[in-house]
Amino acid sequence: MLKATKIRLYPTREQAEFLNRQFGAVRFAFNTGLRIISHRYKRHGQSLSAKHEIKKLLPIAKKSRKYGWLKEADSVALAQACINLDKAFQRFFKEKKGYPRFKRKRGKQSSYHCMSVKVGDDWIKVPKLEPIKAKVYRPVEGKLKSITLTRTVTGKHYASLLYETGQPAPAPLKDVDAASVVGLDMGLSHLAIDSNGRKIANPRFLKKGQKNLKRKQQALSRKKKVSANRAKARLRLAKAHERVAHARNDFQRKLSRQIVDDNQAVIVETLKAKNLMKNARLAKHIGDVSWHALTAKLAYKAKEQGKHLVKIDQWFASSKTCHYCQHKMDAMPLNVRWWDCPACQRRHDRDINAALNIKHQGILKLKAEGLSVSAHRGSRKSGRSPVAA
Ligand SMILES: [Zn+2]
Structure with a gap:
């Protein structure tokens, strides 16, 4: 049976900087893939698959001078960005959900890792980084399958751990x-x-929190489009969202x-x-x-x-x-x-x-x-x- 758990991470400043670049690489793979697919379709009526054609471009890009910096990131994370883009397209076509949207630099960031991942009492390990300090509440009992790293809009880091317990799921009650x-x-x-x-x-605390959200949302929409005050208001709103x-x-x-x-x-x-x-x-x-x-x-x-x-x-x-x-x-x-x-x-x-x-x-x-x-x-x-x- 697969189980999931989410823990808070406390990366050092160097680690946070590395993760920032890695998130950037993942975002780049996703957004570039989306741009190529959209362009090919509009100009040539071709439907490219993110999972196949776009993913194949990654090793080529890594060899180029312009995109060589992609090598720094975990290649699994980049491949997964293509798979996620593919899933976004599947949702668009099959479930009639909205057209895939570009990932924003200031939005929530994530990267997926499944090769050489480990978890200890108070740390996790992902490729290309020294162990990252973590708050592990309960030891993972089973085999760790993957770690998805995320960074919230307010700058907090988390890891979602997926592991196989080794126990079969109980049979559904008949x-x-x-x-x-x-x-x-x-x-x-x-x-x-x-x-x-x-x-x-x-x-009650949720109701209060929601009122507070509404107020902060209104405050944000009153601020000028590009201004320091708007950025601050946005962060305040994100923090209020996070608390709720x-x-x-x-x-x-x-x-x-x-x-x-x-x-x-x-x-x-x-x-x-x-x-x-x-x-x-x-x-x-x-x-x-x-x-x-x-x-x-x-x-x-x-x-x-x-x-x-x-x-x-x-x-x-x-x-x-x-x-x-x-x-x-x-x-x-x-x-x-x-x-x-x-x-x-x-x-x-x-x-x-x-x-x-x-x-x-x-x-x-x-x-x-x-x-x-x-x-x-x-x-x-x-x-x-x-x-x-
Ligand atoms: Zn009746």
């Missing part, structure tokens, strides 16, 4: 107890509402741990854009990122334990359908928090009803995949009774 299946609905006012009736609020991201990550790590430990299957809905339309652009963006990040953590932790994370299609009308009798309402305006089902007369909390529907859809999907899902039993809430006010 029998799931319906009482241990939880549906999660993303709400407007909450991070999530679960099918047991629990509303998980965005923690850090706090959110920490909160979600604990939350996802608890949700996965408490259940055998977790059902989530893919994002509902219309649900979020009310929010401002920034708030929507933060909401999206937050939900994706939480889903990714749930998926990772579920897999580790042989549990299930099920994603439900967003076309499913979870808000408009009565979870008890399946009666479907024509419309369900966003401001309606409570509603009465005209068919079965049950009263619903909008979000909890949606979470229950998500849970039931997830159970159907698990069954369709050949799992056995036992009927509701035990003393846990059945999820069938209307939730009291």
Whole structure:
């Protein structure tokens, strides 16, 4: 089973300078490849592959006088830049994502290494550098496969370690107890509402952080295009972003741990854009990122334990359908928090009803995949009774 962990690095000044040049070389490989591919396509209608044609240019470039400096960087990192560019093109063509964009010097930097990498108690080793000081929380138990170095916009260095534990991943559970299946609905006012009736609020410090972000974003847009003040404002914004991201990550790590430990299957809905339309652009963006990040953590932790994370299609009308009798309402305006089902007369909390529907859809999907899902039993809430006010 592959496991990942991220640690903070403390390079010396010389090491930081070397890494800066290496990040520059990686960026150069990526951006030059992108420029060549775009140009060839526009001028000649040719489609070059970053993984093949562009990657083959690297050894040629290294021999040239003009680009000889590329030799200084780990060649794996440069080859990976071509592979990443290829992936960006795949996303553009297959997933209809945006056209690949140039990597910016002031953005987040990264480089990938998988040959002669090592990790110790308080250091990591990548090619062409002496060991870099690191804060290793837990020893890596298994075989180290790769190290991805990153530098944030605010200048902090990290290493993401990928290692093989040598233990096979636990087989996915074949029998799931319906009482241990939880549906999660993303709400407007909450991070999530679960099918047991629990509303998980965005923690106060995150809300405060987000307000602060908005203020700094506005401050930045007021500054002149090219000025020292703008650069400072940008750094302040990046730092605020980093603090919010850090706090959110920490909160979600604990939350996802608890949700996965408490259940055998977790059902989530893919994002509902219309649900979020009310929010401002920034708030929507933060909401999206937050939900994706939480889903990714749930998926990772579920897999580790042989549990299930099920994603439900967003076309499913979870808000408009009565979870008890399946009666479907024509419309369900966003401001309606409570509603009465005209068919079965049950009263619903909008979000909890949606979470229950998500849970039931997830159970159907698990069954369709050949799992056995036992009927509701035990003393846990059945999820069938209307939730009291
Ligand atoms: Zn009903």
